[in-house]
Amino acid sequence: DTEVTQTPKHLVMGMTNKKSLKCEQHMGHRAMYWYKQKAKKPPELMFVYSYEKLSINESVPSRFSPECPNSSLLNLHLHALQPEDSALYLCASSQVGVRSTDTQYFGPGTRLTVL
């Protein structure tokens, strides 16, 4: 099973709202990722969790707050977003990078629109 699930598929929120994106995988992976992607651009890394601990934070604004409650779940809490934060948010998972050969698998993404 190489499935990563994400909810919701689409989200529209106002700049004062608080919402959360959810991601789940059952592949036994211990590295989980959040990416932001604008149309026709490559995904931009936001956060990486390794063994449920935040290992990479790519200078993401504090209005994005990640959380990894357990090895299968990854959340992204959103608060006071800006219209420029509208994008496709992709979750991914992989084995922890002991070997460079391990593949990263992506979820279907959440299309976020900030009004």
Place this chain on the structure above:
Amino acid sequence: AQKITQTQPGMFVQEKEAVTLDCTYDTSDPSYGLFWYKQPSSGEMIFLIYQGSYDQQNATEGRYSLNFQKARKSANLVISASQLGDSAMYFCAMREAGNQFYFGTGTSLTVIP
């Protein structure tokens, strides 16, 4: 320096023809992995094929093959017998030791009937 370079922003191919999407990479690590992903307009990133730096043979997965030229640091994706459903963005990516993946800027492939 860019870790992954894809120099073809857009490509067109006739249905049933083969097409090559270019990817060059930059690393000093002896151990690395190279990956290709397909992203249709629906948005999902679909893993296609993988090549390890120590692999002696080029990777193949169905109609996809990876033309790995280590000395040139290139990892081109070849799609044989193109189908309309192959129209999508294609991203080349690399992983060195560690958890970070590096992506190229992508190539938009359009298959013409």
